[in-house]
Amino acid sequence: MIPLINTVALSRFFGTGEAMVKALDEVSLSIEPGEFTAIVGPSGSGKSTLLHLIGGLDKPDSGTVALNGTNIADMSGNKLSDFRRDNIGFVFQAYNLIPVLSAAENIEYIMLLQGITAVKRRIRVKEMLDIVGLAGMENRRPAQLSGGQQQRVAVARAMASNPSIILADEPTANLDSKTGISLLNVMKDLNQNRNMTFVFSTHDQKIIERARRLVYLRDGKIEKEETQ
Amino acid sequence: MLILRLAWRNLFRNIRRTVLTCMLIASSLLTIILMDGVMLGMIDVMIGSLTHTLEGEAQINSRGFRDDFEPSIRINNYREIQNELVHDPVVRGASARIIVGAMIASSYNSAGALVYGVDAASEKDVSKIEEAVYAGHFLSGQEREILLGRPMAELLEVELGDRLVLTSSTVDSKEIVQELFRLSGLFEFGPETLDENLIFINLDKAQSLFELTGAAHQIAIRFNRPEMANDPTLNIYKSFNNDQTEANGWLALQPTMGAMLEMTGYSTLIVGGILFLLASLGIINSMFMSIYERIYEFGVIKSVGTRPAEIIKLILTEAFFLALISCFFGIILGYFVSSYFSTNGIPMGRMEMSGIVLDGNMNTILEPYQFINFPIYVTLLTLIAAIYPALFASKIVPTEALQKAL
Incomplete structure (x- = not known):
């Protein structure tokens, strides 16, 4: 069976000469569909870099990264944009909703890029908002939502394109403990009930406790892996 | 959306x-x-x-006249042309002119000048000569009326009512003619070249003085709509551009403009x-x-x-x-x-x-x-x-x- 994500000897360096930093050093990792995996490590260990490479936001200096068997390290331009749009959902630390669009419009945006018809978009937006527990808040702008609610909209946006995987970069870092747990429960439900694959980069204990698989990174290398 | x-x-x-x-x-x-x-x-x-000061929006000249203002080159059937023009619906006014070089003298001084013989009645529809008169009165058809520009009047040291003698030659026989006038009006157009050099007398007086009876050198035209002046499809440009006459809008008359x-x-x-x-x-x-x-x-x-x-x-x-x-x-x-x-x-x-x-x-x-x-x-x-x-x-x-x- 082809793994959902497969990285082989993935390396990413920043800077040159003596100032060169090996953010990732020949990391090989496979993630199967339906996993709820956390990439864990201290700051500077390469968590976000690995997540960005898996998500096609950055290009490796060497190695390959394949999603559903497609090597995205070689993609560029519109092909890469379309691949990200259709296959990968992102949740960022700072929510990063478009402030001038309502919750519903933020979710709708990605479907608009996919060319989905307005009627289908509206149905799916409603469904997404129901899933993340924000029914009735579709017309609120991000500024009218709490941090937790904004991050739920971000999760709904990430799911809207029906991606193969959702990559979440420190999704609870800006949330209080209670809100963070509530959000994680939503994600856990999606993972368990809809078989949605989640990969987190985090050092948040709440995520670490809920993840079924932990990948520990240190100095750009996989230090160890645990399955819970 | x-x-x-x-x-x-x-x-x-x-x-x-x-x-x-x-x-x-x-x-x-x-x-x-x-x-x-x-x-x-x-x-x-x-x-x-x-166009409105003196030149008109268009002119019909005897062919070749504008090259060096040779007074013998004239329009002999100007009344016929003028009559046709005033009945043209696009024309607001048309005025015939005699233009001859002369010497003007007062008791104190003399100067060279370009004499314009103009028809007082029709000229009002075409130019601003009447408006430019700031002292005395515009031409009224009286035989010895003459208008001078301010600088020329200063040069000749004359005032309204003073006598002036115009000296020139007849167009055909080239005989010297002299005629006495009395200063009836002073004008000021603004451009010094006009005020220093032009003098105006009545058309019929100019015709008799220069032996140009029944003839004119130029017909100045003003249109009801000034923007029509340079429209080459107008009848006047078609009809009066021939061996005898040439008709031009102001743009052709003043290419520098x-x-x-x-x-x-x-x-x-x-x-x-x-x-x-x-x-x-x-x-x-x-x-x-x-x-x-x-x-x-x-x-x-x-x-x-x-x-x-x-x-x-x-x-x-x-x-x-x-x-x-x-x-x-x-x-x-x-x-x-x-x-x-x-x-x-x-x-x-x-x-x-x-x-x-x-x-x-x-x-x-x-x-x-x-x-x-x-x-x-x-x-x-x-x-x-x-x-x-x-x-x-x-x-x-x-x-x-x-x-x-x-």
């Missing part, structure tokens, strides 16, 4: 910046509308000054271009500020799969809306300001340019194209100015953008 909503709302994320940018674009539009109105007004005054008008058009274009260039820099700056403020957001929307072309489309749509709002206010402002100066005029003082006198207030001229074409140009220019920022935004690297705002 979502892209349109997003672009529209993005404009109001920083209202102060949007208002300032709109003011920049709107004031550029206002300036170009006003400047064009001023230029049209100035051209109108210049053409009016040129045509060059001046062309230069005026170019200067409008250059000033407008500079103005728009400066406005473009402001627009580019504003768009870049807007992009830098949202750089993290661009990182996010690129991350979720927005194509570079879609980002360009978004920025250009924002620029389009910005231009629309700006043009809306620019058109309103342009209309009111230009209308004000169209009604009240811009005080110009008195100045002479290439023999053309601009005097008093100059009224701007409003034309529909100023409120249609210029806003279209401004909108296109805003879009062009936004291309560079849009390309920049489309090339934002998501990982770099995401790091910048954190």
